[in-house]
Amino acid sequence: MKTSGSISRRLTVLLACVAALLSVLSWSMVTSFARQAAERTQDNILEASASIIAEALRSEDGEVRLELPYSAFSMLGAISEDRVFYHVTQGGATLTGTPAISADFVSPAPGQTRLNTTTYQDEPLRVAAITRVILAGANRVAVTVYVGQTRYGVSLIANDLSRTAALLSIAFFTVAVALSAVVARTSLHQINVIAEAVARRGPTDLRPLRQTPPQELAPLLQSLNRLIDRLSRSLRQSEDFIAEAAHRIRTPLATVRAQAEVALHSVDDVTEKKRMRQIIRAVDESSRSAGQLLDHATVAYRSENIPDTAIDLAQIASTATAALQPTADMKDIDIHLDANTAMVRGDDVLLESALRNVLDNAVKYSPPETSVTVRVRTAGASGEITVSDSGPGLGDEPFEKYTERFQRGKNAEGTVGSGLGLTIARDVVLAHQGRIELTNNEGNGTCVSFILPRA
Amino acid sequence: MRVIHFAASLILALWANASAALEVEEQRTYPGTGPTTLRILSTADLDVFEPFLLSFQASVPEIGIDYTVSSSAEVFRAVAAGEAFDVVISSAMDLQFRLANDGFAQSFVSDATEALPDWAKWRNLIFAFTSEPAVAVISTRAFAGLPVPRTRQDLISILRENPERFAGTIGTYDVRSSGLGYLFATQEARISDAYWRLSEVMGRLDPQLYCCSAQMIDDVSSGQLALAYNVLGSYAGQRLAGPEGEGLQIILFEDFDNVMLRTALIPNTATAVTEAGAFVDALLEVGNRTEKGEWVLPPLAPSSAQELSFGPIRLGPTLLVYLDPLNRRAFLESWQSAIEQTPD
Numbered sequence: 001m002k003t004s005g006s007i008s009r010r011l012t013v014l015l016a017c018v019a020a021l022l023s024v025l026s027w028s029m030v031t032s033f034a035r036q037a038a039e040r041t042q043d044n045i046l047e048a049s050a051s052i053i054a055e056a057l058r059s060e061d062g063e064v065r066l067e068l069p070y071s072a073f074s075m076l077g078a079i080s081e082d083r084v085f086y087h088v089t090q091g092g093a094t095l096t097g098t099p100a101i102s103a104d105f106v107s108p109a110p111g112q113t114r115l116n117t118t119t120y121q122d123e124p125l126r127v128a129a130i131t132r133v134i135l136a137g138a139n140r141v142a143v144t145v146y147v148g149q150t151r152y153g154v155s156l157i158a159n160d161l162s163r164t165a166a167l168l169s170i171a172f173f174t175v176a177v178a179l180s181a182v183v184a185r186t187s188l189h190q191i192n193v194i195a196e197a198v199a200r201r202g203p204t205d206l207r208p209l210r211q212t213p214p215q216e217l218a219p220l221l222q223s224l225n226r227l228i229d230r231l232s233r234s235l236r237q238s239e240d241f242i243a244e245a246a247h248r249i250r251t252p253l254a255t256v257r258a259q260a261e262v263a264l265h266s267v268d269d270v271t272e273k274k275r276m277r278q279i280i281r282a283v284d285e286s287s288r289s290a291g292q293l294l295d296h297a298t299v300a301y302r303s304e305n306i307p308d309t310a311i312d313l314a315q316i317a318s319t320a321t322a323a324l325q326p327t328a329d330m331k332d333i334d335i336h337l338d339a340n341t342a343m344v345r346g347d348d349v350l351l352e353s354a355l356r357n358v359l360d361n362a363v364k365y366s367p368p369e370t371s372v373t374v375r376v377r378t379a380g381a382s383g384e385i386t387v388s389d390s391g392p393g394l395g396d397e398p399f400e401k402y403t404e405r406f407q408r409g410k411n412a413e414g415t416v417g418s419g420l421g422l423t424i425a426r427d428v429v430l431a432h433q434g435r436i437e438l439t440n441n442e443g444n445g446t447c448v449s450f451i452l453p454r455a
Numbered sequence: 456m457r458v459i460h461f462a463a464s465l466i467l468a469l470w471a472n473a474s475a476a477l478e479v480e481e482q483r484t485y486p487g488t489g490p491t492t493l494r495i496l497s498t499a500d501l502d503v504f505e506p507f508l509l510s511f512q513a514s515v516p517e518i519g520i521d522y523t524v525s526s527s528a529e530v531f532r533a534v535a536a537g538e539a540f541d542v543v544i545s546s547a548m549d550l551q552f553r554l555a556n557d558g559f560a561q562s563f564v565s566d567a568t569e570a571l572p573d574w575a576k577w578r579n580l581i582f583a584f585t586s587e588p589a590v591a592v593i594s595t596r597a598f599a600g601l602p603v604p605r606t607r608q609d610l611i612s613i614l615r616e617n618p619e620r621f622a623g624t625i626g627t628y629d630v631r632s633s634g635l636g637y638l639f640a641t642q643e644a645r646i647s648d649a650y651w652r653l654s655e656v657m658g659r660l661d662p663q664l665y666c667c668s669a670q671m672i673d674d675v676s677s678g679q680l681a682l683a684y685n686v687l688g689s690y691a692g693q694r695l696a697g698p699e700g701e702g703l704q705i706i707l708f709e710d711f712d713n714v715m716l717r718t719a720l721i722p723n724t725a726t727a728v729t730e731a732g733a734f735v736d737a738l739l740e741v742g743n744r745t746e747k748g749e750w751v752l753p754p755l756a757p758s759s760a761q762e763l764s765f766g767p768i769r770l771g772p773t774l775l776v777y778l779d780p781l782n783r784r785a786f787l788e789s790w791q792s793a794i795e796q797t798p799d
Contacts, residue, residue: 065781065785066781067781067782067785068776068779068781068782069776070645070773070776072776073771073772073773073775073776074771074772074773076772077769077771077772077773081577081578081771082772083556083557083558083578084556084772084775085556085557086775095781096779096780096781097779098557121558152578
């Protein structure tokens with residue numbers, strides 16, 4: 001059956017996509033946080049370094065003096081191998097250091113610290129600035145200390161953490177995909193339960209589904225039950241129609257035959273008698289054909305719902321034999337019944353109809369003043385009905401040909417028949433999980449066997 | 456670039472006595488079979504470096520070498536002024552570091568640089584290939600009858616107790632002109648107060664001031680000096696091994712030692728970058744050797760004696776501290792007042 005893909009797979013893929021999105025999102029967030037943290041650490045160190053230098057400022061003889069403290073630089077070199085620059089200005093004029101790093105920097109107000117990122121020698125440079133007012137002689141001089149450091153170490157730490165975060169995200173994604181598959185399967189479990197319940201049903205089980213569906217499946221289940229209901233009602237109607245049709249056709253035909261019989265006896269003219277006999281034969285044939293057609297239709301509908309009733313094949317054989325007795329008598333054919341009890345399970349109406357059709361064939365194709373034998377036996381796990389006649393036997397055509405609808409054997413040419421008899425028998429036997437066997441008798445005649453599982 | 460030039464000119468201004476032309480002490484060219492000549496600017500004397508240059512050329516004969524020796528201050532000034540060299544080698548770590556920090560060096564990565572320990576390189580711009588302690592060299596004759604000083608404190612006591620014996624026979628770097636001397640002095644002053652006490656004591660003894668280790672050791676060897684303080688152990692070791700080594704003794708003080716890293720960098724002005732890389736690789740390979748070998752310059756791996764100390768002077772921004780002109784002025788003032796005393 002062509003499907004539009006698996007819900008489970010689609011659900012898994014969708015959940016995996018969500019997991020991937022979340023993984024990427026969490027990775028980029030961790031990366032950005034890591035960078036921020038590393039940058040903040042660097043900022044703190046730069047500020048500390050600048051303030052240590054600022055604290056070393058002193059005035060001597062009316063001049064601002066500075067000896068750069070060793071610790072201010074050792075802390076800068078402690079974490080990373082970053083390039084370091086500094087600049088100290090006194091009232092705007094350079095006291096020492098590299099002026100370029102503070103070129104685009106507004107010096108902070110006294111006592112304040114300011115951080116800025118600038119570009120120096122094509123590399124980003126983080127600069128911390130701190131301003132301190134020194135009393136040099138009688139003058140108050142604002143001295144600003146700038147300490148700058150490249151961000152190589154920051155990138156190193158951030159990239160390192162980013163790599164770790166990426167690995168974690170991949171791990172998270174892998175686990176999420178595995179869980180998605182489990183979740184998808186669990187969610188679809190109820191659908192599978194219902195689908196299996198539907199699939200497990202026999203082909204003729206038309207009872208409504210009794211499973212309690214999840215909310216989403218309730219409409220589907222309701223529609224399905226409504227459909228089943230409509231189907232079973234229409235099947236019942238068809239059966240009723242068939243029964244009605246059978247009744248309506250057979251009854252007038254019986255009347256016509258009876259009247260023709262009366263007419264046959266009331267005419268003396270040989271030609272008239274011959275014509276009457278032809279009418280009777282034609283009516284018989286019509287009645288038989290109608291019966292077979294209706295049998296076939298009945299089989300088609302009833303075989304979808306074989307009841308589990310125990311029936312005796314001997315009983316069936318005896319009823320069918322009794323029904324065919326008048327026809328056999330007309331040809332002086334002796335129906336010999338040799339029946340032992342053989343219990344099977346199934347529909348007695350169908351089995352009788354099947355046997356009647358086979359027996360009818362046997363009587364029809366057997367020459368007058370011969371005998372037809374009906375045997376009922378049990379053999380191992382099977383119950384068997386065998387009908388042997390003394391007719392022309394089967395041709396050498398394959399067995400399937402005889403059981404096809406409206407197909408007749410070569411040896412049947414010249415005899416009136418519809419070709420439905422064996423088809424009905426086969427359908428019934430198959431509906432009972434049995435099989436049908438056709439063989440030629442030694443000498444002449446045909447042997448038809450129904451082999452059915454025993455009850 | 457404007458900014459770099461500005462920085463460079465500022466740095467130039469700090470070295471007031473700098474003249475436009477590079478003051479070359481020694482220069483030798485070793486022609487190669489190919490067209491490329493590697494221009495090397497170094498503070499290491501030719502007789503120290505020549506064995507390495509020859510072995511390098513033996514392995515890569517197509518590269519010619521032009522080896523120029525100058526003082527560490529001159530080396531710094533030349534590179535900062537943008538003079539074209541392919542490899543710069545200097546014993547003044549602080550100046551080398553400054554060149555790297557201020558953007559005059561280019562990055563170089565190879566298997567050899569990756570193999571270096573972290574403390575021996577900085578940002579793949581500057582690479583150490585020796586670690587050389589500062590030592591004292593004494594004339595055993597001048598110290599006859601006196602105990603051999605084991606710490607700086609011992610030395611201070613000995614000098615203080617024998618002023619007439621040591622007057623005028625103490626040699627040390629003139630830190631105003633020697634970059635390496637300034638580095639050793641500032642690091643020592645940072646680590647221990649003993650440095651200033653020692654300087655005071657030396658100052659009273661009319662010390663002789665030198666530009667370079669080699670001359671100081673020569674003068675100890677000739678008997679002119681009784682003690683050379685803060686000379687390069689590698690040079691002293693070379694001298695001790697020679698015929699004039701008799702009567703010399705190297706003292707590695709036990710209280711702490713100052714270990715300098717001799718470093719190489721490839722300046723931005725380098726044109727033969729590939730060959731410069733090969734040269735640095737060869738240097739680092741020699742620097743990473745485990746056996747002492749024949750070369751005078753010691754390997755990078757610390758000797759057992761040095762393991763007791765803090766390790767070599769750290770390659771990092773702390774080296775910038777004493778390069779600051781204000782700090783330099785303050786330090787030189789203190790140093791001058793300690794060393795240049797009128798003898799009693």
